[in-house]
Amino acid sequence: MSFVAAQILNGIATGMLYALMGLGLSLITGILNIPNFAHGALFAIGAYFLVSSALIIGNFWVALLVAPIGVAILGLVIEYAGIRRLYAAGHDYQLLFTFGLALILSESIILIWGPVGSSYLPPEILRGGADLGFTMYPKYRLFVMVAAGLLVFATWLFLEKTRYGAIMRAGIENKEMVSLLGIDIKMLFTVAFALGAYLAGIAGALTAPIRGLNPGMGPDMLGIAFVVVALGGLGNLLGAIAAGLIIGVAQALVAAYWTEASTVVIYAVMAVILLVRPQGLFGIR
Amino acid sequence: MKKPIILILAAVLLLPFLVRPAIASEIWLFAIFGLGANLLLGYTGLLSFGQATFFGSAAYIAGWMMKVHGINAFLALAAGVGVGAASAAVVGYLCVQRSGLYFIMLTFALNQLFYFTAYQWTSITGGEDGMPGVPRPVLLGIDFKDPLVYYAFVSLLFLISLYLMRRIVESPLGKILQAIRENEVRAEAVGYDVPRFKLLAFVIGGAFSGLAGVLYAMLFGIVPLESIGFVFSGNVIFATLIGGSGSLYGPVIGSFVFIWLSESMSTVWARWPLLLGVAFVLVVMFLRGGVVEAWTRFWSWRSSKQRT
Numbered sequence: 001m002s003f004v005a006a007q008i009l010n011g012i013a014t015g016m017l018y019a020l021m022g023l024g025l026s027l028i029t030g031i032l033n034i035p036n037f038a039h040g041a042l043f044a045i046g047a048y049f050l051v052s053s054a055l056i057i058g059n060f061w062v063a064l065l066v067a068p069i070g071v072a073i074l075g076l077v078i079e080y081a082g083i084r085r086l087y088a089a090g091h092d093y094q095l096l097f098t099f100g101l102a103l104i105l106s107e108s109i110i111l112i113w114g115p116v117g118s119s120y121l122p123p124e125i126l127r128g129g130a131d132l133g134f135t136m137y138p139k140y141r142l143f144v145m146v147a148a149g150l151l152v153f154a155t156w157l158f159l160e161k162t163r164y165g166a167i168m169r170a171g172i173e174n175k176e177m178v179s180l181l182g183i184d185i186k187m188l189f190t191v192a193f194a195l196g197a198y199l200a201g202i203a204g205a206l207t208a209p210i211r212g213l214n215p216g217m218g219p220d221m222l223g224i225a226f227v228v229v230a231l232g233g234l235g236n237l238l239g240a241i242a243a244g245l246i247i248g249v250a251q252a253l254v255a256a257y258w259t260e261a262s263t264v265v266i267y268a269v270m271a272v273i274l275l276v277r278p279q280g281l282f283g284i285r
Numbered sequence: 286m287k288k289p290i291i292l293i294l295a296a297v298l299l300l301p302f303l304v305r306p307a308i309a310s311e312i313w314l315f316a317i318f319g320l321g322a323n324l325l326l327g328y329t330g331l332l333s334f335g336q337a338t339f340f341g342s343a344a345y346i347a348g349w350m351m352k353v354h355g356i357n358a359f360l361a362l363a364a365g366v367g368v369g370a371a372s373a374a375v376v377g378y379l380c381v382q383r384s385g386l387y388f389i390m391l392t393f394a395l396n397q398l399f400y401f402t403a404y405q406w407t408s409i410t411g412g413e414d415g416m417p418g419v420p421r422p423v424l425l426g427i428d429f430k431d432p433l434v435y436y437a438f439v440s441l442l443f444l445i446s447l448y449l450m451r452r453i454v455e456s457p458l459g460k461i462l463q464a465i466r467e468n469e470v471r472a473e474a475v476g477y478d479v480p481r482f483k484l485l486a487f488v489i490g491g492a493f494s495g496l497a498g499v500l501y502a503m504l505f506g507i508v509p510l511e512s513i514g515f516v517f518s519g520n521v522i523f524a525t526l527i528g529g530s531g532s533l534y535g536p537v538i539g540s541f542v543f544i545w546l547s548e549s550m551s552t553v554w555a556r557w558p559l560l561l562g563v564a565f566v567l568v569v570m571f572l573r574g575g576v577v578e579a580w581t582r583f584w585s586w587r588s589s590k591q592r593t
Contacts, residue, residue: 035334035389037519086569092332092526093569095389099519100565107559219515223397226390234386260405267398271379274391278382 002135007252013141013210015248016148017203021221022228022240023155024199030172030234031192034083035091037098040222041105042197046071046204047213048113051120060123068201075197079190087189102218110215117214126209144206151202156237168192172235200225220263227270231281239282246273289534293447297440306432307504312544313443314500315524319536320450321369321493322521327530328454329486330466331381335392336494336521338376338399339369341513343495344502345403345410348419358422358429362499369495370488372399377487381480384469396515403513415509419502429503439500446493451533453489462486516558519565520547527568529578 025039049070054063078101086094121127122140129136159165170178171188179185204217211217227247232239247266255262273281300309318340325331343365351361380391403410410416421429422438429435453459461482464472473479502508511517520543521536528539546564550557572579 029386033386035386037393082566082570089569089573091386091389092326092522092530093573095332095334096519096523096526096565097569099522100562100569103516103519103558103562103565107556107562111556111559223394223515226394230383230387230390230394263401264398264405267394267401270394271398274379274382278379280387 003256004253006135006137007256008249009135009137009145010141011249011252012245013145013148013248014252015245016145016152016241017207017244018224018228018248019152019241019244020148020199020203020206021225022232022244023152023237024196024203025225026229026232026234026236026240027168027192027199028196029229031168031175032079032083032087032189033175034086034094035098036196037095037222038078038101038105039196039200039225040218040220041102041109042071042075042200042218043204043207043221043225044109044215044218045074045105046201047208047217048109048204049201050205050208051118051213052113054120064202064205067205068198071201071204072194072198075201076190076194078197079193083193084186084189102222106215106218109218113213113215115215117212119212120208122209140209144210147206148203151199152237152241155199159237164191169235224266227266231270231273233280233282236282239280242281293444293534293537297444300440301433301436306436308544308548310432310436310439310504311501312540313440314497314504315521315544316537316540317443317446317500318494318497318521319524319528319540320446320533321490321497323525323530323533323536324450324453324462324490324493325486326522326525327532327535328459328466329462329483330469331483331486332389332522333380333392333487333490334389334515334518334522335376335396336490337513337515337517338396339373339491339494340498340501340517340521341403341508342372342399342498343369344498344508344512345416347495347499348416348502348508349409351420352416352418358420358503362496365495365499366492367495369498370492373487373491373494374484377484377491381483381487393515393518396513396518400510400513400515403510410508410510413510415507417507419506419508421503421506435504439504442496442500446496447533447537450493454533458482458485523565523568527572531578 021039021043025036028034028036028039046068049067050063053066053070054060057063057066082097082101083094086097126140126143128139130139130142159169167178167183167188171185171192175185178188207217224247228240228243231243231246247269250269251262251265254265297313300312318336322333322336325333346368347361347365350356350364351358376392376395379395380388383391404412421435423429427434429438461472461477464475464477465479465482469479498512501512524539524543525536526539527542528535528537547557547561550560554560
């Protein structure tokens with residue numbers, strides 16, 4: 001019983017990370033209206049940035065603050081130098097561009113950090129387990145659950161309660177109207193891409209002490225982020241959380257009994273949900 | 286209309302003298318793959334980022350039937366076409382109900398489903414090492430192990446595929462698909478069952494991909510895991526776009542450019558996908574419209590010069 005409970009907790013922790021990925025992708029895809037195939041690479045770079053900056057600075061917490069900001073700055077540059085010129089091009093060329101970018105970024109990871117993966121330990125204070133009464137559970141994963149939950153909540157606060165957040169939501173609904181109201185839509189696009197990159201980066205940074213580093217982590221996460229958005233709906237916060245948790249928990253439970261299927265199950269669950277509800281969890285096309 | 290066909294026939298005859306027969310074969314089989322992708326992308330306006338699903342599934346299943354059950358290679362080719370079409374029917378069924386960016390993401394996610402299945406099902410697929418031991422056909426005492434004989438076989442199948450695809454895009458079905466590309470709502474309003482036609486385009490495109498997949502497995506004697514991976518799906522989109530997705534011959538030219546590019550890059554540097562990524566970005570930045578458009582622009586510029 002406690003084993004199943006621990007697996008469900010694992011699923012919630014990874015599911016929250018999936019939700020963060022989906023949320024960032026959904027902001028980028030919803031506002032800029034582009035397929036962002038570089039989202040997984042941004043996640044991987046977040047993880048690598050965390051480990052490298054933690055080694056340089058010597059403090060995990062500062063690194064956790066700095067690494068995602070680095071990814072956001074990278075996102076800023078990518079949007080400003082490349083994607084900005086492609087809004088008039090079709091999805092096919094936008095896709096080719098972000099896919100090319102993903103290839104460049106993942107190969108650069110191998111060039112800079114090497115092709116072999118490595119593991120990374122969480123900070124001293126978060127090592128070991130905590131007694132939850134029904135099971136012992138790793139402290140770091142509890143921290144990830146709380147941190148990811150807070151980040152999702154902060155994103156919600158920003159989108160729902162601030163003026164700029166309202167502009168962003170309006171941008172997802174109707175870009176033309178937003179620009180007609182005299183709002184700098186180019187600026188909005190840049191901010192949205194940087195914010196999405198930040199969320200991908202921090203999801204990567206939080207993942208590093210759990211899964212370690214490896215160059216394949218980007219492409220793997222890209223598919224999962226797509227699943228979250230396809231099921232949850234663009235710009236739908238609740239949808240992202242629900243989809244993230246569903247596939248996270250399903251994956252953790254299947255992995256406990258049939259390790260080989262632990263990745264396939266994510267996509268199989270998606271296929272089954274789409275069979276029953278082609279329009280996704282909350283019916284948004 | 287006649288000129289491209291003469292050019293292609295000349296290329297088929299000359300190519301094995303210019304490059305290694307294996308590369309020449311790879312160009313034509315990749316062109317078959319591109320023809321299938323272009324029916325979706327160029328003619329129906331569906332951007333599928335999962336074409337490797339059909340290519341790889343056909344290669345694995347047909348290869349496995351030949352290797353383990355020793356079935357006739359020509360039967361295996363037919364089986365590959367069938368597997369390509371069937372897997373495309375499954376993927377298409379789940380995807381055509383959504384549109385735009387959702388559609389693209391779903392084709393990619395389902396590609397991952399097939400990829401990870403192949404990756405984990407090591408007892409059959411060999412996982413990361415790929416599935417070796419795929420034989421080449423023997424017909425009437427002619428051994429296809431000879432690279433030139435195999436080249437002739439692949440280019441013949443390519444010419445047949447090209448002919449078939451031309452018939453398809455010029456048929457009423459092809460016109461309906463183009464109508465869907467131009468204006469989906471209007472096609473629906475005129476009374477066409479749009480999702481069903483999209484699915485049909487998927488199945489036909491999948492059949493072409495399946496044929497290409499089996500030819501690929503026979504060419505190299507192995508089904509590598511990459512053949513079902515999303516990078517392969519991206520490559521065929523690149524080839525289609527650089528050739529020019531608006532034209533029947535676009536993916537043929539694109540296949541030339543892509544295979545030549547990747548072959549020459551892979552000999553230069555182990556991290557050649559980085560160069561490929563740079564090529565993708567450069568094409569998007571500077572060569573939108575593809576080679577065919579640049580070529581027609583060049584010809585109209587030339588003929589206008591000759592007239593004066």
